[in-house]
Amino acid sequence: MTAQLIDGNALSKQLRAEVAVRAAKLTEKGITPGLAVILVGENPASQVYVRNKVKACQDAGLHSVLEKYPATMTEAELLARVDALNNDPSIHGILVQLPLPKHIDDHKVIESISPLKDVDGFHVASAGALLVGEPGFKACTPFGCMKMLESIGYDLRGKHAVVIGRSNIVGKPMAMMLLQSSATVTICHSATPDLAYHTRQADVVVAAVGKRNVLTADMVKPGAVVIDVGMNRDDDGKLCGDVDFAGVKEVASWITPVPGGVGPMTITMLLVNTIEAAERL
Numbered sequence: 001m002t003a004q005l006i007d008g009n010a011l012s013k014q015l016r017a018e019v020a021v022r023a024a025k026l027t028e029k030g031i032t033p034g035l036a037v038i039l040v041g042e043n044p045a046s047q048v049y050v051r052n053k054v055k056a057c058q059d060a061g062l063h064s065v066l067e068k069y070p071a072t073m074t075e076a077e078l079l080a081r082v083d084a085l086n087n088d089p090s091i092h093g094i095l096v097q098l099p100l101p102k103h104i105d106d107h108k109v110i111e112s113i114s115p116l117k118d119v120d121g122f123h124v125a126s127a128g129a130l131l132v133g134e135p136g137f138k139a140c141t142p143f144g145c146m147k148m149l150e151s152i153g154y155d156l157r158g159k160h161a162v163v164i165g166r167s168n169i170v171g172k173p174m175a176m177m178l179l180q181s182s183a184t185v186t187i188c189h190s191a192t193p194d195l196a197y198h199t200r201q202a203d204v205v206v207a208a209v210g211k212r213n214v215l216t217a218d219m220v221k222p223g224a225v226v227i228d229v230g231m232n233r234d235d236d237g238k239l240c241g242d243v244d245f246a247g248v249k250e251v252a253s254w255i256t257p258v259p260g261g262v263g264p265m266t267i268t269m270l271l272v273n274t275i276e277a278a279e280r281l
């Protein structure tokens with residue numbers, strides 16, 4: 001069997017076009033949806049990410065402000081900026097790019113963002129809302145994975161989903177979203193003794209570890225759906241995911257490529273969250 005691709009670029013294009021229509025409607029009513037992105041320091045990967053986020057906003061007709069600060073910015077100064085943006089009516093979403101310099105407490109900064117503007121879905125209030133099934137902003141990467149499953153008409157009810165990885169940003173919220181859709185969910189992580197034992201039983205596998213070849217063909221049940229959140233480099237410096245794509249695509253029924261899979265969906269869901277924040281007003 002050769003798996004069909006779940007094309008994150010094509011799905012993103014469609015969802016971003018929907019965002020653009022919603023943004024235009026709001027703008028007509030005098031509300032231009034606005035996202036503020038804060039970058040502290042010079043992390044090269046973060047610089048690329050925030051540039052892409054700001055450009056995606058502009059392309060969809062959202063207003064976006066990029067605030068760049070030196071790595072010497074103090075925690076108090078950053079908290080003051082977040083506070084100002086919390087109170088700025090032209091800003092509907094606030095994103096503080098992680099990682100922050102070591103002298104700044106990530107958790108304290110995220111918790112200082114108003115949950116009404118927490119478009120990353122990282123605030124404890126957003127995570128808690130997801131846990132109890134209440135409305136709130138969903139973390140963008142797992143939210144994007146759910147949209148990808150929805151796009152192929154996949155019904156998760158009663159299916160066994162295995163999530164590899166337990167980060168607060170991907171693994172844990174992913175598991176909660178799958179559970180919310182009535183899947184039976186297993187979370188595997190670095191202390192799981194026999195990962196393959198679990199993944200071989202899975203109808204859906206989400207790999208979110210940040211390590212190459214975490215999932216190989218022998219670990220996948222024929223016909224399973226495989227979502228690859230990983231973003232790594234191979235020996236030739238080429239972008240690759242956590243999944244051995246060449247092998248697994250011969251066993252799975254659907255698979256997300258890297259690049260062009262989950263990656264573009266993360267920014268797309270940030271736009272969706274931002275437009276929702278503006279519409280909720």
Ligand code: GUN
Binds near residue numbers: 095096097099140
């Ligand atoms: N750093 C890497 N990914 C992300 C993300 O999705 N949001 C934020 N705020 N920082 C990140």
